[in-house]
Amino acid sequence: MAVDGSHLVQRQAPADATRAIHHGESFANETGTVMPPIFSTSTFAHGNAGGFDYTRSGNPNFRILERVLASVEHCNHATVFGSGVSAITAIVSGLSQGDLVICEENLYGCTVRLFEQVFAKFGVRTEWVDFTAPGACDILAARKPAMVWLESPTNPLLKVIDLKKVCAAAAAADVPVVVDNTFATALVQRPLQLGATLSLTSTTKYINGHSDALGGAVCTDDPSWHQKMVFAQKALGLQPSPFDCWLITRGIKTLPLRLKQQIANAAALAEHLAGHARVNWVRYPHRPDHPHRAVAMQQMNSGGAMVTIGVDASRDLAYQVCKALRWFTMAESLGGVESLICHPATMTHASVSTEVKTKLGISDGLIRLSVGCEDVSDLIDDLDQALGVLR
Structure with a gap:
């Protein structure tokens, strides 16, 4: 008797919130554990089913996190590293002496x-x-670089690069493109789908979301670049710790929930600050006054959770604003559930020359906000009272 399958419901691909929660293999099937354990070991017995030998060249916690990241990024490969800087180092280790990298000027x-x-x-x-x-x-066709390096949105000016346009020009010149996607994450934009070769993320930030672990990751659909990343992880000792991978795997499960709240808060704060008498300008990618809003609306499904403002202030006065806050901590980093405030000229970009900072517009009156998950009314009140020092 023939079986009529018309009644069967066709399975759809899982949504990102589902992908972020379900990591698949836990490498502890005999216990039925829902959350994978921490495999805190340097060495594995020869011939084990997972093919592990030494944690510098692979660990179950690495593999679990890599699978989740690749799933959320909708790509074939992800490789994890000890930090975002380690991920950068891994990519550049694939270049050769004399190679030219064309970089976006605001990195x-x-x-x-x-x-x-x-x-x-x-x-x-x-x-x-x-x-x-x-x-x-x-310049790509004229200079024939070995690589193009981009950020979008950029740090700290929140410039939005037309990734599709740049990647198309790079592909025509047969040049790989790296996009640092830390500010957006794959939930806001997917560089690989816009033509990038490599999508780089500091998993320390939004992916983990709790300011308690360091990590980095490189995602790609290119098998040759994936092999370079695996080689760099092992050969250069750029691997993360199993514990940090465990924390980041736990953190990414709530990424969609956290980011939704952070984005809503950031959009509301940007709107409020745009009308503030002590704020000269606001940069937020989806605001109508952002110079690259049209591109941001095309390639980002939201404006993200970072806001940059400009005020009339010396370094000391900008510090007073930052230090006068209750709910925003003056600190490096970003992307955690707690709101942070940063003075880029003396913090994230302290190592950049004064001449270059002036050229880019990174002034003493520029302040960067990483908006967290607190009640937005508390954040608004906090900023209002802190900006009062500018009177």
């Missing part, structure tokens, strides 16, 4: 420091370009 300060003070000593050359400028992509 995270530690990325700039790595290129100019570390990688330069090994013969990796860099050129800095404003990829929001008309005709910026023309």
Whole structure:
């Protein structure tokens, strides 16, 4: 008798909230554990079913987190590292002496420091370009770099790069593109789907979300670049700790919930600050007054949870604003459930020369907010009273 399958419900691909929670294999099937344990070991017996030998070259906690990250990113491969800087180092280790990297001019300060003070000593050359400028992509065909390095939104100015446009120009020149997606995460934008070769994330930030673990990750659909990342993880000793991977695996389960609240709070704060008498300007990607809003609306499904403002203030006065807050802690980093405030000129971009900071617009009156999950009315009241020192 023939079986009619018309009544069967077709399975749909799981949504991101489901992907973030379900990690698959726990490597502890005999216990039925829902949350995988921490495999705090340096060494594995030869011939084990998982193929592990030494934690520097792989650990169950690495593999669990890598599978979740690849699933959320909707890509084939993810490789985890000990920090975002470790992930940057892994990528650059795939280059050769004399290679040229064309970089967006507004990058995270530690990325700039790595290129100019570390990688330069090994013969990796860099050129800095404003990829929001008309005709910026023309340089790729003319200079034929070994790699293009982007951030979008950028740190701290929240410039939004047209990733699809740049990636198309790079593909025409057969140049791989790296996009640091830390500020957005794959829940806000997916660089690989816009044409990037590698999507880099500091998992310390939104992915973990609780300011208690360091990590980095590189996602890709390119098998050759994936093999380079696996090699760098092992050969350069860039691996994370099993405990940090366990924490980040736990943290990512609530990423969709946390980010939803943070984005709502950030949008409300940006709107409030835009009308504040002591604030000269606000940068938030989905606001109508953002210079790259049209691109942001196309490639980002929300404005994210970072807000940058400009005020008339010296460094000391900007510090007073930052220190006068109750619910915003003045600190490095971002993306946690708690709100943070940062003075980029002396913190995240302290290693960038004064000349370059002036050129980019990173002034003493620039303040960066990482908006957390607190009640938005408390955050607004807190900022209002702190900005009062500018009277």
